[in-house]
Amino acid sequence: KKITVSVIKADVGGFVGHSSVHPALLEKARGMLSGSSLLIDSYVGYVGDDIDLIMTHEQGRNNGEVHQLAWDIFIACTEIARKLKLYGAGQDLLADAFSGNVKGMGPGVAEMEFEERKSEPIIVFMADKTEPGAWNLPLYKMFADPFNTAGLVIDPNMHDGFLFEVRDLIENKRITFACPEEIYDMLVFIGAPGRYCIKRIFHRQSGDIAAASSTQRLNLMAGRYVGKDDPVCIVRCQSGMPAVGEALEPFAQPHLVSGWMRGSHSGPLMPVSMEQATPSRFDGPPRVVALGFQLAEGKLIGPRDFFADPAFDPARQKANELANYLRTLGPFEPHRLHLDEMEYTTMPQVSKKLKDRFEKLR
Ligand code: 13P
Ligand code: 13P
Ligand code: MG
Ligand code: MG
Ligand code: MG
The missing domain is CATH 3.30.70 (Alpha-Beta Plaits)
Known part of the structure; x- marks a missing residue:
């Protein structure tokens, strides 16, 4: 079943x-x-x-x-x-x-x-003020980085690695990379998370699904900048998959993601408890929650609110320090996103207004 x-x-x-x-x-x-x-x-x-x-x-x-x-x-x-x-x-x-x-x-x-396995621990990650590509770095660490996931080295059931299905959100195409052999090729793409997103990951030995993310980018679907695409991701844990703690570990170092303030700024992804899942400073900083469940004949036993653990306090502290620094840049890149990535821009209107004042140089 x-x-x-x-x-x-x-x-x-x-x-x-x-x-x-x-x-x-x-x-x-x-x-x-x-x-x-x-x-x-x-x-x-x-x-x-x-x-x-x-x-x-x-x-x-x-x-x-x-x-x-x-x-x-x-x-x-x-x-x-x-x-x-x-x-x-x-x-x-x-x-x-x-x-x-x-x-x-x-x-x-x-x-x-x-x-459903004999025991089926899963984690549902949910994020706000960011985009689907925000999962690329943590998923890479969970399923391809032995410095994050000890099991890749020491668990015979993980040692063969994982298959990563990556989507090109602009041209609507997909490609599957076999890791570890193809990590260098894959990183060329997933290092550009605004365009290439890890959609699914499979356990290589068994072919079992290991992780799945939401990759909808509303701004592309709507053909204009609506861009409200705050993402979710499901990860299966233990027994050939990352241990629960290996799946959580990437979030101990907050990485920078797109989608803060007006969907047009970059900021650190702060791991938080459900109680703290209410972004307010400059509408952020971007946040991620991790809910753990044990499945029992499909029943969701849980949740456990993983990032409530004080072991993630230093990550929150660091995210706040990064946020402080980025805020000093105000309207400058790379805090403000690159022109193609912003949900809001006045560039067309301002350019139109100043059109005649631009002098052509030769
Ligand atoms: P326990 O010894 O607490 O069962 O933990 C085993 C383990 O592998 C944790 O990653
Ligand atoms: P949401 O994508 O969470 O709706 O946030 C949009 C925004 O503009 C926040 O400043
Ligand atoms: Mg949101
Ligand atoms: Mg909103
Ligand atoms: Mg958003």
């Missing part, structure tokens, strides 16, 4: 501004999920202004009914958001009507289907 874990997320209105989700929306989502006979189990998570529906079922990936359920929940939550005049109500819902699959309609989706 195969179990599918589906994590479908959307920002359908922030409380207050882009900092959090109003409790009334979470309550609505919980009610609709627990009332559904489609699912084995569910949990409603959130980070910042993003609602994350964590669902288990036996319907497989890309199932129309499961996606419809998520869509209906986001629509119902949007109605409440409109009534409360929450900020950016319906922000991530690009389409007016559901058409069979939420992919391409705005919500982010990470899904994986597998035979």
Whole structure:
């Protein structure tokens, strides 16, 4: 019997501004999920202004009914958001009507289907004020860096490595790299996380799915800069996969990601507990939460709020120091993103206004 874990997320209105989700929306989502006979189990998570529906079922990936359920929940939550005049109500819902699959309609989706093992620990990572490529560096460390993951060296069941499916979000193409042999080739691409994203990772010996991320980039889908693409990622742990602590370890060093303030700035990804998942300073800094579950016949036993561990205090401290430094740069790159990457820009208007004052040089 195969179990599918589906994590479908959307920002359908922030409380207050882009900092959090109003409790009334979470309550609505919980009610609709627990009332559904489609699912084995569910949990409603959130980070910042993003609602994350964590669902288990036996319907497989890309199932129309499961996606419809998520869509209906986001629509119902949007109605409440409109009534409360929450900020950016319906922000991530690009389409007016559901058409069979939420992919391409705005919500982010990470899904994986597998035979549940004797023990099945999983981690759902959820981030705000960033983009799908934010997972590239931590996923690389978890599944390809022996200085992060001891198991790559000392666990006979991991020693053959992993396959990485990488998506080109601009040209809508994919390629699979076999690691460790192809890490240098792969890094050429995944080092550019605004364009190339690790979508899925497979255990090489068994072919089993090991990790799956959401790679939707709303700005590309909408053909204009909406760019609200705060991502999620599911990682299976232990027994041939990274140990739980190996999957968490990359976040002990906050890396810089895109998506802070107006989706147009770079900032450190700060690992936080659910209680601290409410970005406020300059609308950030960007945040990541890690919820752990043991699956038991598809039931979600948990969550454990991993980044509540004081062992991540130094990472938070460092993220705050990096944030302080980057803020001193104000409107200058690389704190402000490169022109092609910003969600907001006045460049066309200002250029138009000053058009006649630019003198051609020869
Ligand atoms: P325990 O000895 O606590 O079971 O931990 C085993 C382990 O491999 C941790 O990474
Ligand atoms: P979200 O992507 O979380 O909605 O944040 C957008 C923003 O502009 C924050 O300043
Ligand atoms: Mg928002
Ligand atoms: Mg958000
Ligand atoms: Mg965003």
